[in-house]
Amino acid sequence: MASVTFHDVEKAFGTVKAVDGVNFTITEGEFVCLLGPSGCGKTTTLRLIAGLEKATGGNIQIGDLDVTHLAAKDRDIGMVFQDYALYPHMTIGENIGYPLKVRNVPTDARATRIGEVAKNLQIDKLLERRPGEISGGQQQRTSVARAVVHEPQVFLFDEPLSNLDAKLRLEARSFLKHLQREVGVTAVYVTHDQAEAMALADRIAVMNEGRIVQMAPPLEVYHRPGTTFVANFLGSPPMNLLPGKVALDGEPRFVGEAFTIPMQSHVETAVRQHLSDGAQVTVGIRPEHLDLSQDPVSGGFQGPLYALETLGPESLVTLKVGDELLTVRIFSDDAPQLADTVHAAFDPEKLHVFRENGERIPVE
Amino acid sequence: MQRRPILSLPTGALFMLPAGIFIVAFILLPFFWIAAVSFTNRTLTGRTAVNPEFVGLDNYLRLFDASRFLNSGEFGASLLITGQFVFFSAIIGQAFLGLALAWFFFNRKGWIQNTVTTIAIIAWIMPDVVVAFAWFAFLNGDGGTLNQILGFFGLPTPDWLLDLPLVSVIIFNIWRGTAFSMLLFSSALGAIPPSYLETANVVGASTWQRLRDIILPMIRSHIVTALILITLWTFNTFTPFLLTGGGPSYQTEVVSIYTYRTAFQFFRFGSGAAVGMVMMIINLGFALVYLSLLRTQRRSA
Amino acid sequence: MTRATRTPPSQAQRAARFVLGRITFYVGSSLFAAFFVLPLLWLTVAPFSTLANLDLRLPDPWSLQNFERVFENGFAIRALVQNSMIQGFGAMLLVTLTATLAAYALSRANIPGTTAITYGLVLFSSVVTGTAAMVPIFLMIVQLGLIDTHLGVILVFTGGLLPAAVFIMRDFVDSIPRSYEESAMVAGASSWRVFRDIALPIVRPGMMVVGVWAFVQVWGGFLIPFILLRDADKMPASVAIYSFYTEAGTPLITLTAAYSLLYTLPVLLLYLFVNWRYGFRFFGGIKS
Numbered sequence: 047m048a049s050v051t052f053h054d055v056e057k058a059f060g061t062v063k064a065v066d067g068v069n070f071t072i073t074e075g076e077f078v079c080l081l082g083p084s085g086c087g088k089t090t091t092l093r094l095i096a097g098l099e100k101a102t103g104g105n106i107q108i109g110d111l112d113v114t115h116l117a118a119k120d121r122d123i124g125m126v127f128q129d130y131a132l133y134p135h136m137t138i139g140e141n142i143g144y145p146l147k148v149r150n151v152p153t154d155a156r157a158t159r160i161g162e163v164a165k166n167l168q169i170d171k172l173l174e175r176r177p178g179e180i181s182g183g184q185q186q187r188t189s190v191a192r193a194v195v196h197e198p199q200v201f202l203f204d205e206p207l208s209n210l211d212a213k214l215r216l217e218a219r220s221f222l223k224h225l226q227r228e229v230g231v232t233a234v235y236v237t238h239d240q241a242e243a244m245a246l247a248d249r250i251a252v253m254n255e256g257r258i259v260q261m262a263p264p265l266e267v268y269h270r271p272g273t274t275f276v277a278n279f280l281g282s283p284p285m286n287l288l289p290g291k292v293a294l295d296g297e298p299r300f301v302g303e304a305f306t307i308p309m310q311s312h313v314e315t316a317v318r319q320h321l322s323d324g325a326q327v328t329v330g331i332r333p334e335h336l337d338l339s340q341d342p343v344s345g346g347f348q349g350p351l352y353a354l355e356t357l358g359p360e361s362l363v364t365l366k367v368g369d370e371l372l373t374v375r376i377f378s379d380d381a382p383q384l385a386d387t388v389h390a391a392f393d394p395e396k397l398h399v400f401r402e403n404g405e406r407i408p409v410e
Numbered sequence: 411m412q413r414r415p416i417l418s419l420p421t422g423a424l425f426m427l428p429a430g431i432f433i434v435a436f437i438l439l440p441f442f443w444i445a446a447v448s449f450t451n452r453t454l455t456g457r458t459a460v461n462p463e464f465v466g467l468d469n470y471l472r473l474f475d476a477s478r479f480l481n482s483g484e485f486g487a488s489l490l491i492t493g494q495f496v497f498f499s500a501i502i503g504q505a506f507l508g509l510a511l512a513w514f515f516f517n518r519k520g521w522i523q524n525t526v527t528t529i530a531i532i533a534w535i536m537p538d539v540v541v542a543f544a545w546f547a548f549l550n551g552d553g554g555t556l557n558q559i560l561g562f563f564g565l566p567t568p569d570w571l572l573d574l575p576l577v578s579v580i581i582f583n584i585w586r587g588t589a590f591s592m593l594l595f596s597s598a599l600g601a602i603p604p605s606y607l608e609t610a611n612v613v614g615a616s617t618w619q620r621l622r623d624i625i626l627p628m629i630r631s632h633i634v635t636a637l638i639l640i641t642l643w644t645f646n647t648f649t650p651f652l653l654t655g656g657g658p659s660y661q662t663e664v665v666s667i668y669t670y671r672t673a674f675q676f677f678r679f680g681s682g683a684a685v686g687m688v689m690m691i692i693n694l695g696f697a698l699v700y701l702s703l704l705r706t707q708r709r710s711a
Numbered sequence: 712m713t714r715a716t717r718t719p720p721s722q723a724q725r726a727a728r729f730v731l732g733r734i735t736f737y738v739g740s741s742l743f744a745a746f747f748v749l750p751l752l753w754l755t756v757a758p759f760s761t762l763a764n765l766d767l768r769l770p771d772p773w774s775l776q777n778f779e780r781v782f783e784n785g786f787a788i789r790a791l792v793q794n795s796m797i798q799g800f801g802a803m804l805l806v807t808l809t810a811t812l813a814a815y816a817l818s819r820a821n822i823p824g825t826t827a828i829t830y831g832l833v834l835f836s837s838v839v840t841g842t843a844a845m846v847p848i849f850l851m852i853v854q855l856g857l858i859d860t861h862l863g864v865i866l867v868f869t870g871g872l873l874p875a876a877v878f879i880m881r882d883f884v885d886s887i888p889r890s891y892e893e894s895a896m897v898a899g900a901s902s903w904r905v906f907r908d909i910a911l912p913i914v915r916p917g918m919m920v921v922g923v924w925a926f927v928q929v930w931g932g933f934l935i936p937f938i939l940l941r942d943a944d945k946m947p948a949s950v951a952i953y954s955f956y957t958e959a960g961t962p963l964i965t966l967t968a969a970y971s972l973l974y975t976l977p978v979l980l981l982y983l984f985v986n987w988r989y990g991f992r993f994f995g996g997i998k999s
């Protein structure tokens with residue numbers, strides 16, 4: 047078990063900077079998810095840790111060792127690939143035992159350890175089969191088994207659940223969480239699925255365009271997104287983001303094209319500290335913090351109904367506020383009865399405010 | 411692409427070395443050697459075997475000597491024969507029949523399609539000598555299979571290899587090589603998304619319209635590939651030699667046979683090399699056209 | 712008549728069209744099949760006949776006498792089971808091994824200009840064909856003192872088949888995800904182990920296909936041994952058989968037919984094997 051540290055790490059492919067000045071420290075035993083849209087550099091970051099890519103700048107440390115120029119085989123890492131990369135010509139047992147075999151572990155000890163790991167991952171009945179003869183979920187477990195079998199320093203996952211169907215994915219997710227608690231090894235987990243990251247991570251590193259935008263525990267990322275990008279990326283459906291202006295003349299408020307939101311006193315304090323009158327801002331409210339109301343609410347929203355989506359225990363109501371769409375998530379077993387014009391109120395404590403450049407204003 | 415390589419550069423170079431040696435020795439070297447020899451009067455035995463003399467363009471001038479260029483058994487005549495052979499057996503015959511077969515059996519998978527395809531492939535992979543022998547028997551003047559059938563229907567029964575040698579060799583080559591274009595076109599047709607054809611069906615396009623408006627445009631690049639490859643192969647094939655030896659009286663002497671006769675019947679290597687040079691230049695033309703097409707295809711893919 | 716006013720075909724019309732379609736299909740298939748089968752008919756029955764002529768007729772009686780005569784003929788048998796085999800297997804091994812190494816390097820090492828190299832290979836190999844280059848090939852083999860040797864034939868075939876083999880193998884290696892080797896590297900394997908334990912077994916199907924292809928090419932190849940071998944003791948079946956039938960008076964025809972059948976058999980078996988094991992995957996230009 048070891049920590050992983052990036053100092054100003056860069057990786058360019060020709061003119062494309064896949065990783066652009068990344069700094070972080072992952073402490074021993076921590077489970078970190080790299081989360082971000084496709085192409086933002088998650089896989090490249092992971093491969094830099096593994097030694098499958100050479101950094102074009104900065105340096106990488108595993109534990110106290112500078113591994114920037116160390117070959118993959120000498121880094122003592124376990125990695126689960128997106129396509130599992132199970133060797134088709136080896137049995138499941140041979141696949142799991144391969145890292146031990148290259149470390150010249152004697153056959154007996156190897157068999158014992160393979161048995162142990164396979165049992166833990168509930169694939170001990172399959173050791174004689176070939177990868178082509180087992181299910182997707184079992185293949186996924188096999189590749190996890192192969193990655194843990196030699197008790198590596200760091201454990202890397204590249205979207206390990208993306209090839210499973212929805213139901214299996216949830217099952218496998220719980221299992222990974224359980225396994226990580228049990229093994230407690232430092233893990234870096236790449237995913238573009240925010241639910242997966244929320245469920246698994248001790249800390250989430252949200253990436254965009256080769257940079258880490260925010261790195262914090264899941265709830266922190268959810269409750270205090272550092273930028274509009276993060277706010278928009280986490281949550282389902284994502285946070286409503288509406289452009290507006292600060293108005294400090296008279297009663298302090300945010301004024302948008304089709305709304306006016308009065309500032310609470312603690313918000314006003316923060317806004318006065320960071321912004322001036324008339325500044326452009328983005329205000330954000332999560333759909334789950336909005337509620338429908340029969341009558342107009344002052345400081346709330348109203349607009350014509352745009353769409354109603356019933357999802358079982360909850361429904362999504364979207365209304366048109368000026369040119370913007372606003373989604374309200376309501377929890378109710380029944381489809382709501384809606385008039386042509388919909389009114390929505392929100393909990394003012396849950397308001398987010400971002401600068402024009404997308405940075406969060408700490409309003410709490 | 412600066413992906414970290416799985417193989418280091420020195421190891422990679424080492425891996426390439428054995429193949430590289432063979433390719434340099436047996437492909438690059440002959441290419442330059444033949445150019446050198448074609449300017450000499452090198453022979454197998456005698457004084458000019460050890461000390462060949464530089465004769466300049468003599469070998470080429472003799473090849474292209476206008477006074478007998480087109481006489482029977484000369485280079486020009488051989489080129490003309492080759493032109494007919496390539497045009498009728500490769501471009502018209504193999505490509506067209508291959509397309510017809512692929513189209514005919516398109517979406518008609520089953521044992522019948524399987525059988526016909528297999529037989530065509532067998533005709534393609536059997537050793538040259540054996541198919542030549544089989545055709546020698548098939549085309550035999552009296553009692554050969556073909557004439558037995560023609561006779562049964564009361565049709566004329568010529569002695570094919572003597573009376574119609576070039577036609578025989580052309581049909582032989584069509585039979586021999588059609589499997590390639592058939593397979594190429596089948597896989598091209600198979601790659602057309604079914605929805606394209608279904609859309610055409612819904613719109614009410616006739617079979618002919620579907621072929622002309624959808625299928626041919628979609629497999630155009632495959633058609634070009636097939637045409638150029640089979641042209642190259644047919645131009646270089648030596649197999650007619652096994653059926654006719656180039657005869658009777660040079661009537662089937664394609665350039666490959668002409669090269670052989672020039673170089674090895676009298677061991678006049680200088681002249682043989684000059685013919686080889688001309689062949690290579692023609693090959694180069696075809697290959698360059700093919701390569702440029704291949705590259706534009708890959709780029710647009 | 713415009714399309715809009717066209718009436719849909721009646722039941723009877725549809726049935727008639729269906730029957731007509733079926734008939735066209737059967738007649739067409741039969742014609743195609745006849746075109747490919749008829750030229751081979753004589754060769755499939757003649758070996759079992761005692762009559763030495765080129766007429767197509769069923770043997771009466773069926774006899775294996777021709778095969779006995781082949782097996783009694785030392786020259787014919789040596790050509791088939793010794794010379795053709797040595798040359799075929801020799802070239803097959805050399806081609807497969809060197810092509811695999813080269814293709815692997817082209818695919819997995821950052822060698823600059825791999826695309827240019829690959830296309831250059833294709834270009835040169837289609838320009839420098841055996842027929843066009845027979846003079847320098849012959850002179851080179853004379854120079855190397857390899858005239859009338861198996862090695863000379865094997866080397867020339869290897870050189871000629873390599874470019875296509877590298878091309879096919881490279882396509883094959885490129886189609887294999889790099890994550891196989893990468894996962895082995897992360898697991899701690901050295902380059903050599905990655906190649907031996909992972910890459911080589913995974914590309915084996917490609918090697919089999921290329922190997923079979925190379926063997927079949929050499930087995931059926933005529934021109935190269937024809938110009939490089941004068942010694943009857945070294946001749947492969949392709950040249951031996953040809954010498955039967957030119958010097959032939961009529962009596963050798965049946966012998967040649969029987970011999971042809973024996974000589975073709977390995978090619979057919981290999982085709983069936985590849986077809987069964989890997990499916991006859993179609994590599995553009997696999998047969999040069």
Ligand SMILES: Nc1ncnc2c1ncn2[C@@H]1O[C@H](COP(=O)(O)OP(=O)(O)O)[C@@H](O)[C@H]1O
Nearest residue numbers: 059064083084085086087088089090091411413
């Ligand atoms: N081997 C490579 N060569 C060139 N560009 C690459 C390579 N690998 C990744 N990239 C580029 O780097 C960026 C980040 O890729 P990646 O790390 O795979 O993103 P993610 O895993 O977040 O989807 C992308 O723009 C991608 O196109």
Ligand SMILES: [Mg+2]
Nearest residue numbers: 085088089090
């Ligand atoms: Mg990725």
